[in-house]
Amino acid sequence: MSGPYGYTQAKALVYSKYGEPGDVLSLHTFSISPSLPSSTLLLRTLATPINPADVNQIQGVYPSKPPFTSLLGTPSPSAVGGNEGCFEVVSVSPSITSVAKGDWVIMRSTGFGTWRTHALAGESEVLKVNKDGLTPTQVGTVSVNPCTAYRMLKDFEPLVEGDWVIQNGANSGVGRAAIQLAKQWGIKTINVIRDRSDATATEDMKKELLELGATKVVTEMELMDRGFSEQVRGWTNGGREKVKLGLNCVGGKPTSALVKCLSQAGHLVTYGGMSKQPLQLPTAALIFKDIKFSGFWVSRWSDANPVEKKRTVDEILEMTRLGMFKDVPVQELRWDWGTEESVLKEAIQGTLGGFRAGKGVFIYGDT
């Protein structure tokens, strides 16, 4: 919001100690001078999602922890929550030519707190995106989940058309992205979802994922059934088609059952552990079946591969623009200048409950 003397009035959700978001977050108001430091952009926030990892970061249980600073003039050194988002360039310092007023940008790396109405960012901290035909939510949610799915499908096993991938958490943001990307690349998918409370809800979810491009959708109970690997043999032409890759965000026993469906020399890539149970690896799967186990963390990948990140983001956004890549279901949470601190904090705290109809995304209004 415009303040006196050309200053911008801004707000940010900050925390100065780790804990539950409802306890430690506060809404801080600050102002940004109209004379920008060199190589700096003034950004207005358009959309920022709430990812589960954002909440874990505030709880202090996430390995990447942004430093607490006094840059925003908070009473004690603090960090801004959030890691992803879509921003509009409001103004740039004179030397900057790579982006201009009105352009949209995303953050190059995670760790730049994004839950704020405005930000000053270094030119090298942002990636410009082509905004034509896209919504702020589409741009603001591309760097974590879709990039995770894209890289897991590309960087661990060389998949060719007709190969299979099996994944759990198929209804998640990553899972839905993997279904769509695999479909476009001619890769077939076996998708495991959690059993719903009633059969109709389960069937609806299966139908939704099949429409998105899934080849097969099964519940965790179906996966755990003794006969399931025989069923997979049937789907894969008696094992002649290979299940080369598994994507895991669950862990525990259901993941051991998933590993049994991988073909000889298959690869399980873990990117989450929703069950909070470790993986159990039978020795024989490693030695005789030659199964490989790796992990993927999109923050590490982004930091190590900035050029490839831009290329990946651009490709996914182009698919989105062409209608070939559908958004995850979203619950928009409006953030206006007058929105109460308690409303914003509840939106974040509620993310861990897990019963939101879609991914929570702050949409910034008259800020």
Added chain:
Amino acid sequence: MSGPYGYTQAKALVYSKYGEPGDVLSLHTFSISPSLPSSTLLLRTLATPINPADVNQIQGVYPSKPPFTSLLGTPSPSAVGGNEGCFEVVSVSPSITSVAKGDWVIMRSTGFGTWRTHALAGESEVLKVNKDGLTPTQVGTVSVNPCTAYRMLKDFEPLVEGDWVIQNGANSGVGRAAIQLAKQWGIKTINVIRDRSDATATEDMKKELLELGATKVVTEMELMDRGFSEQVRGWTNGGREKVKLGLNCVGGKPTSALVKCLSQAGHLVTYGGMSKQPLQLPTAALIFKDIKFSGFWVSRWSDANPVEKKRTVDEILEMTRLGMFKDVPVQELRWDWGTEESVLKEAIQGTLGGFRAGKGVFIYGDT
């Protein structure tokens, strides 16, 4: 043994059904015609070890199962036990020029039953070795354990001088080979051994492995101690030197403790599971510490890489010849023409007891 009309009288330990070696093995006598089929060699056996996997194979619990055949004229179709050994060429069919009478050969692949006094082998089934300065035991035990250690150190992580490897089962054939190869290549090793019944025996074992080239030797109890990873930080110059590779033949909780000692992006390679416990992988080790888990099976590697196998065997035997690679402790078990079936069967059954002073190796006498 020479028979009438130029025939060779031979014996082999065969089995025609799976079970305990003491129950299912029998000593079968057969004869080999002096007129060899084309492209065939007549071999006299010099030394064949008893590996634990040989016993598992007879029990039927090993994934590679040689087919039962009637080639040796056994009452029912059967297989010959054993997978490794050193053989002397007695005669060759006329067309063969790659090997000659008096040469020593080993088997190119596992699965050719080796517990026998003589064998007919195809030219393509054997690898000729340079026997100069070597004993039959050295040649007869090179293809499984030393090759396993060599490939695990070479094929999973690019190690450079000053890097560290941590391994359990350090007193095993593979463990001792890994210690010596790593030492020669400038790689430091942390070696975990099982706790002995008394402190003196433990100290003796530590001393023996240190003399072999181990950088550090610890017991499993020391490994499981809470402060152990701090100790590793001390050894590795505060973590500036990297523990890039772990070699595991144990499994279960002690292996989880070993994984904690690996550096960021380290790799655990499993080649055995002596504890019969699965590996437990905490999700965070996969995602945030980027630890990779693979398995190694020397039979698969040999079959897929015959040229590289010959090169690896030649290199290890050259080190042995130069006194740079010491044999594992061996308990020689003599196999003469008159040795009773029961003695041979007991030698094999005893392997699983695990209290032999060294690796059991049949040395063939007046056969």
